[in-house]
């Protein structure tokens with residue numbers, strides 16, 4: 153097991169765990185040698201000590217697997233080295249500005265609410281655009297989006313920089329007529345002048361490149377750390393028994409073959425095994441590539457915050473986590489998920505929620 157010497161909380165929990173281990177070990181040994189006069193009591197304490205000992209070894213073993221096979225989120229996203237605070241603040245302002253939709257009533261934050269208990273999506277099956285027009289796909293959360301290399305359900309974009317302007321001119325979303333209309337609106341709003349000159353001190357002319365930089369910097373700042381990360385970083389007491397079982401089950405079933413890496417998804421595609429369950433008019437990645445093999449191929453979503461982001465799937469067709477997991481039986485798992493196992497998986501998935509958005 154390796155750990156960084158700079159990471160004090162890790163070292164602390166590592167010591168606590170080791171100390172607990174040793175104390176259990178000595179308790180076990182001493183139980184075997186104390187006088188025979190109180191035999192019944194000794195048996196009891198031996199039993200309790202062995203139980204705690206086994207529980208701790210199970211937690212430690214699960215922790216090692218989680219660290220190797222999933223991993224925790226780092227505190228910064230790749231590519232964020234040059235993201236300054238003023239750049240992120242500019243991105244935040246643009247993200248929340250309703251004046252940047254055709255009829256001035258919708259902003260990015262309308263469909264991707266971030267504040268309070270909201271987890272980066274609006275909890276609609278499919279969202280409505282600024283004129284009330286119904287979209288065809290479920291809005292994904294944008295928390296931790298800086299760690300994904302596949303963007304949109306069909307993967308039509310690979311970087312946040314490329315993706316940043318799409319929603320403004322998408323006729324199902326904010327419906328501006330063109331990129332230049334976006335720039336004109338920003339230029340005509342004097343409240344932006346300071347923001348642009350703070351973010352770009354050498355040349356504060358408003359252009360599309362700068363808007364892309366600001367929005368993507370803001371999106372990269374949306375990291376959401378969970379209890380699971382604390383567990384992987386060494387705080388073994390953050391998980392109860394059910395959550396440990398759930399995590400083991402997740403790995404045993406092979407959920408992480410598709411929902412892979414520390415984001416538990418978001419970086420690969422998979423073909424729907426039972427397309428008849430879904431909206432037949434959405435051909436997924438085929439709509440981008442035209443390749444017949446890409447029919448019904450969709451992005452594997454990240455499972456981070458999944459407990460907070462119902463309804464599920466690219467068409468938002470399922471509201472319960474239970475049913476979503478049952479549907480995974482039609483995918484390539486190591487074996488099928490039993491009804492009795494679903495509660496354990498849900499207990500684990502709940503630990504992936506942002507710390508500040510749950511009790």
Ligand code: HEC
Pocket residue numbers: 247258259260261262263264279280281282287289290291292293294297300302303304305306315316317319320324325326367371
């Ligand atoms: C009308 C609701 C709506 C608005 C407004 C909106 N989005 Fe989205 N967003 C969506 C939907 C729906 C998708 C998925 C679309 C798809 O996959 O085809 C999405 C996808 C995304 C993604 C990719 C997420 C992923 O997991 O692949 C990012 C990033 C994003 N939006 C950022 C933004 C930004 C930035 C704005 C404002 C400029 C914005 N959105 C405005 C509904 C909206």
Ligand code: HEC
Pocket residue numbers: 402405406407408409410411421422423424430450451452453454455458461463464465466467473476477480483484485489497
């Ligand atoms: C073969 C690949 C694959 C495997 C294995 C897999 N999944 Fe999925 N999972 C997907 C795809 C693809 C989607 C999205 C499908 C869609 O949008 O229609 C998905 C969606 C989900 C969703 C809904 C998430 C959301 O935000 O919409 C949950 C929950 C989920 N999977 C849990 C699991 C669990 C738990 C396991 C293990 C029992 C598992 N998955 C195994 C590919 C897989």
